[in-house]
Structures are given as C-alpha cells and as structure tokens.
Amino acid sequence: GQQLNQSPQSMFIQEGEDVSMNCTSSSIFNTWLWYKQDPGEGPVLLIALYKAGELTSNGRLTAQFGITRKDSFLNISASIPSDVGIYFCAGLLNSGNTPLVFGKGTRLSVIA
Amino acid sequence: DAGVTQSPTHLIKTRGQQVTLRCSPISGHKSVSWYQQVLGQGPQFIFQYYEKEERGRGNFPDRFSARQFPNYSSELNVNALLLGDSALYLCASSRSLTDTQYFGPGTRLTVL
Numbered sequence: 035g036q037q038l039n040q041s042p043q044s045m046f047i048q049e050g051e052d053v054s055m056n057c058t059s060s061s062i063f064n065t066w067l068w069y070k071q072d073p074g075e076g077p078v079l080l081i082a083l084y085k086a087g088e089l090t091s092n093g094r095l096t097a098q099f100g101i102t103r104k105d106s107f108l109n110i111s112a113s114i115p116s117d118v119g120i121y122f123c124a125g126l127l128n129s130g131n132t133p134l135v136f137g138k139g140t141r142l143s144v145i146a
Numbered sequence: 147d148a149g150v151t152q153s154p155t156h157l158i159k160t161r162g163q164q165v166t167l168r169c170s171p172i173s174g175h176k177s178v179s180w181y182q183q184v185l186g187q188g189p190q191f192i193f194q195y196y197e198k199e200e201r202g203r204g205n206f207p208d209r210f211s212a213r214q215f216p217n218y219s220s221e222l223n224v225n226a227l228l229l230g231d232s233a234l235y236l237c238a239s240s241r242s243l244t245d246t247q248y249f250g251p252g253t254r255l256t257v258l
Contacts, residue, residue, distance in 0.1 A: 038188075040188075064244075065244070065246075067246065067247075069249070074234075074251075074252075074254070075251055075252070076150075076152075076236050076238075076249035076250050076251045076252045077189070077236070077249045078249070079246060079247075079248060079249075082246050122188050122189075124188075126244060133179065133191035133194055133202050133204065134179070134181075134189075134191065134238075134247060135191075136188030136189050136190070137188055138186075138187055138188050139187075139188055
C-alpha cells in the first residue's frame, strides 16, 4: 500500500529551539494533514493543507504543501515543554475515495 | 460542540473472543473511519463509512467488520481475536468522504 516517509523518527531539542520535520511520498497527494498525538490519546489535527505550495500557520506551527504535491514539512518555532509528543503527517491521495495514509511519526522530546 | 467519542476506553479480551467497539461522530459529520494503531506506528486504515454504506476497506482480514447506523454512529467488530489485534483503535469523523478527519481518543484493546 501507499506509504509516507516521515523524518526524523525522533528528536531531542532544547526548550526554545526551532523544530523541523518532513514527509515525502512517491505518490501525489491531494491533501496533507499534520496531527499531534499524546500518549494514550487520539491524534489531534494541527494543520490542514489543500493546495500545492500552500503555507499555513497555526500559532508557533507552520506547515507547507510541497509544490510537487509529494511532500510536506512542519516547523515548530520556539519549542516549549508541552510540544512533547508524536507528530504524524497524513495524506489523501489524488484519486477517488481513498483513505488517509499516515507516516510513522516523529517523536519530539523537549529538554527544559 | 462535542468531539468524536468512543467506548469503551479500555478493553481486555482473550484469544478467540469477539469484541465490539463504538464510535459517535461529531454532530453534522456523516462519515466515520476506523483505524488500527499498533505501538510505534502510525494509524492504519480499516474501514470508511458514509451515509451508512461502506466506502472503503483497508487490508484487514474478514474477521474485521463494521457498520454505520442512521444516526451516523458506528461499530467495529472483531471476531476470533488474535494476540496481534492488540492495539489502539481509533475512530475519525468527517463531514464527507474527503473532508478533514477528526479523531476520537481511541479504544485500547489488549488481547491476552
């Protein structure tokens, strides 16, 4: 099946640092989504991207839909301890009724 | 507005048993999707329902089945449980098949 390559797998950063993570695919996606998941909880939607080249912000978070439609990145500026968690990218393929495809996640740890 | 709700929160079963998980979508959402998330992985698509009809099915055995009711709530059934079915089962709802999906907190299933 379709797969998203998400990197890095994990990150350890100091509080206040900026963070960048990305997702790539061999397939063209119609929509890119970024979710955050805390332990034992469901994923929470952070940012949704619907157009190639689109750059969208949500507070300290910024995400972009790659112009090739095969990649997306998420940046977090000035990280804080509550940013800790697992970040997932997800995409909707550009064909018919297809399900969300998820990456394997980036585990973020913030050192105070 | 209430988000997606799932019940039960946790469940422990033994091999060979059957389980039913329940999901109530966000008010106004007509599509429900089910995902399985094993530890350390991203969610994997199981089913998507829209207007009470199955509109998509992932690569899961026939032991997995689901249905959607007239009020758009949904149930996921798993028969003949295996140890490998232990996972977090997530339900997501959306207004339509391709709209942004919002996740519930999940049901943690442990098969002993």
